[in-house]
Amino acid sequence: MKPAFAYWISFVVGGVFVAWLSGRLEPHFVSDSTSYLEYSLSSLDAIGRSIRTPGYPLWLMAIRGTIGLAFIPLAQVIVHATAASWFAIELRRQGMAHRLCLIAGVAIAVGCTAMDNISTISSDAIAASVGVLAATALLRFSDAADSWRWAAATVIFSVIAIMLRPAYLFLIPWLGVAGVLLGSVHKQSWRTSLGNSLLVSIATFVLVLAWMGLRLVAVDDFGILPFGHQNLGGVLVQLVTDEELETLQGDAGKLGKSVVNEKQKLAATGHTFAAGEAGATMTIDGRWDEMTYFVVVPAAQAVAGDDPVAQHNAIKVMNKEIIRQFPRRYAVWVAKNGRRGMWAIAADMVMHPIFLTGICCLVIWLVYTAAVGKPCGVLDSGLAMRSLTIITLTYLMAKLGFVILTSPGIGRFSDAAAIFLPAWLAVVVVQFMSPGVTPNQ
Numbered sequence: 001m002k003p004a005f006a007y008w009i010s011f012v013v014g015g016v017f018v019a020w021l022s023g024r025l026e027p028h029f030v031s032d033s034t035s036y037l038e039y040s041l042s043s044l045d046a047i048g049r050s051i052r053t054p055g056y057p058l059w060l061m062a063i064r065g066t067i068g069l070a071f072i073p074l075a076q077v078i079v080h081a082t083a084a085s086w087f088a089i090e091l092r093r094q095g096m097a098h099r100l101c102l103i104a105g106v107a108i109a110v111g112c113t114a115m116d117n118i119s120t121i122s123s124d125a126i127a128a129s130v131g132v133l134a135a136t137a138l139l140r141f142s143d144a145a146d147s148w149r150w151a152a153a154t155v156i157f158s159v160i161a162i163m164l165r166p167a168y169l170f171l172i173p174w175l176g177v178a179g180v181l182l183g184s185v186h187k188q189s190w191r192t193s194l195g196n197s198l199l200v201s202i203a204t205f206v207l208v209l210a211w212m213g214l215r216l217v218a219v220d221d222f223g224i225l226p227f228g229h230q231n232l233g234g235v236l237v238q239l240v241t242d243e244e245l246e247t248l249q250g251d252a253g254k255l256g257k258s259v260v261n262e263k264q265k266l267a268a269t270g271h272t273f274a275a276g277e278a279g280a281t282m283t284i285d286g287r288w289d290e291m292t293y294f295v296v297v298p299a300a301q302a303v304a305g306d307d308p309v310a311q312h313n314a315i316k317v318m319n320k321e322i323i324r325q326f327p328r329r330y331a332v333w334v335a336k337n338g339r340r341g342m343w344a345i346a347a348d349m350v351m352h353p354i355f356l357t358g359i360c361c362l363v364i365w366l367v368y369t370a371a372v373g374k375p376c377g378v379l380d381s382g383l384a385m386r387s388l389t390i391i392t393l394t395y396l397m398a399k400l401g402f403v404i405l406t407s408p409g410i411g412r413f414s415d416a417a418a419i420f421l422p423a424w425l426a427v428v429v430v431q432f433m434s435p436g437v438t439p440n441q
Contacts, residue, residue: 003092007105008085015081015109016074024119025073033121036060048219049308051227053211055163056123073119076126080118083132084109087423090136094143096384096427103430104388104423108132111422112348112415127165128416133157134171135178135391135420141200142182142193142387151200158204163211166224167413170402172208176201178394185386219309226312230300232406233315234292236322238284239329252321255314258299266294279329281336285408334404341400341409345418348411355422362429388427392420 019025039057040046047054063072088105092098117125134157141150158175161168176197183193208224216222237245237259245256273290276283296315304310323330349355399417400409407413 004089007089007092008082011081011085011088011105011109012078014106015077015084018110019073019077019118022115024115025077026119027070027072027121028119029121032123036121036123044214044218048215048221049226051225051308053163053166053225055160056126056165059126059164060121072121076118076129079126080114080129080132081109083129083136087132087136087139090139091384091388094139094384094387095382096388100427100430101384103426107422107426108419110352110354111419112352112411113419115352115354116348116415117412123165124412124416127161127168128419130157130161130164131168131171131395131416132419134161134175135395138175138179138200139182139387139391141196142179142188143186143383151196151203154200155203155207158200159207162204162208162224166228167399167403167416169208169224170398172201172205174394174398175204177398178390181390181394182387185383185390221309221313223312226308228406229312229315229319230292230296232319233296233300234288235284235333235406235408236319236330237296238287238291239279239333240322240326244326248318248321248325250317250321251314252318255299255303255318258302259295259318262295262299262302281333281340284333285340285410288408337404337409338400341404341414341417344409344411344414345396345400345421348415349418349422358426358429362433365433385427385431388420388424392424395420 016025035050035052036056037060039050039052039054039060041054041057041061060069060072063069063075067075084105087108088101091104092101096104113128114125117128134154137150137153137157141147141154144150154175158168158171161171179197179200180190180193183196184190188196212222212224215225242260242263245260247253248256271294274283274286276286297311300311300314304314350359396417400414403409403413403417
């Protein structure tokens with residue numbers, strides 16, 4: 001049995017077993033599920049006006065049309081296990097010790113995003129898995145830059161991730177930055193590594209532009225989809241008073257008045273939002289979902305009608321005007337939201353039962369070494385470890401930095417940004433606990 005196949009089959013079998021043992025092979029439906037399951041492919045107009053990109057609906061259609069809706073969690077487990085195993089294989093190929101590769105792969109396989117979303121009928125889990133595949137392809141391309149096959153794989157996986165979940169648009173600039181850094185690890189000249197990284201970044205961008213152009217032709221809207229501005233709107237309307245909303249200029253003021261009207265209608269029904277000081281980060285988080293879908297979206301419908309594109313454009317106009325008039329408030333919120341995202345990553349990792357067990361074992365080991373005076377190792381400077389460090393930290397900063405511009409850094413958004421962090425931490429800790437271990441041991 002070839003080592004690569006052994007890695008893959010072990011991860012798949014292990015992943016399916018853990019998912020079965022933890023009850024994650026049954027489909028879990030959330031509020032987003034309906035928009036994916038009822039996605040219309042009847043015409044370009046219907047596709048262009050949908051608030052979802054077609055990637056995940058096509059995935060659901062393929063699984064439902066073959067083995068059935070009940071097997072979607074199993075299929076998502078297999079995709080994620082494949083991504084985690086391929087990443088481990090690539091680290092091994094670049095010289096990392098066998099046990100460290102397995103530890104890194106397992107940490108990705110059982111990470112927060114997978115454990116929380118693998119059975120959910122929504123794009124979170126599978127988009128994260130494809131993001132890992134894109135990063136792995138880039139890692140391979142950085143070591144085989146003359147291979148068009150790996151360049152193509154990087155672009156294809158990146159585009160699929162974006163079409164599954166537009167939050168992965170961050171991959172376009174990330175491919176450029178991470179590609180240059182990974183190229184330098186493999187002794188490429190800056191000119192060569194820059195050219196290679198720009199190749200995959202621009203190719204991904206061009207394909208996304210092609211999709212946007214298709215929507216422009218179909219529904220006269222040059223964007224990836226009519227979605228996203230309502231997320232930001234649910235935040236921005238909490239950064240201003242009702243009086244400030246009503247006095248916004250032009251069309252933004254029309255929607256501002258409609259937002260105030262929707263809030264008053266809700267109050268008249270006895271509805272109350274989450275308690276907290278208005279404008280505080282945690283208050284904004286607590287009220288964000290309701291403020292978005294009970295206030296901003298209905299207000300946009302009242303002003304722009306039932307067309308999702310018209311609603312989206314109306315919210316965009318209001319958002320731009322609020323940011324133009326109150327840039328400091330928005331900037332402060334983004335900064336605090338970044339802090340909130342990092343806190344969410346740390347909290348979710350600590351609450352993760354497997355990671356918490358590992359942390360507890362580490363604490364016990366540290367106390368033991370302090371008592372007996374056992375020496376600790378240091379990090380190696382091998383290619384694989386350097387590459388893992390670059391991918392982990394740049395991926396985290398790029399994705400989290402993209403998300404916090406429009407949405408609260410809640411767990412399912414921020415966890416996917418930190419998908420490589422548990423792997424990096426696990427490898428660091430094992431090397432720290434194992435003095436004298438070399439990358440190839």
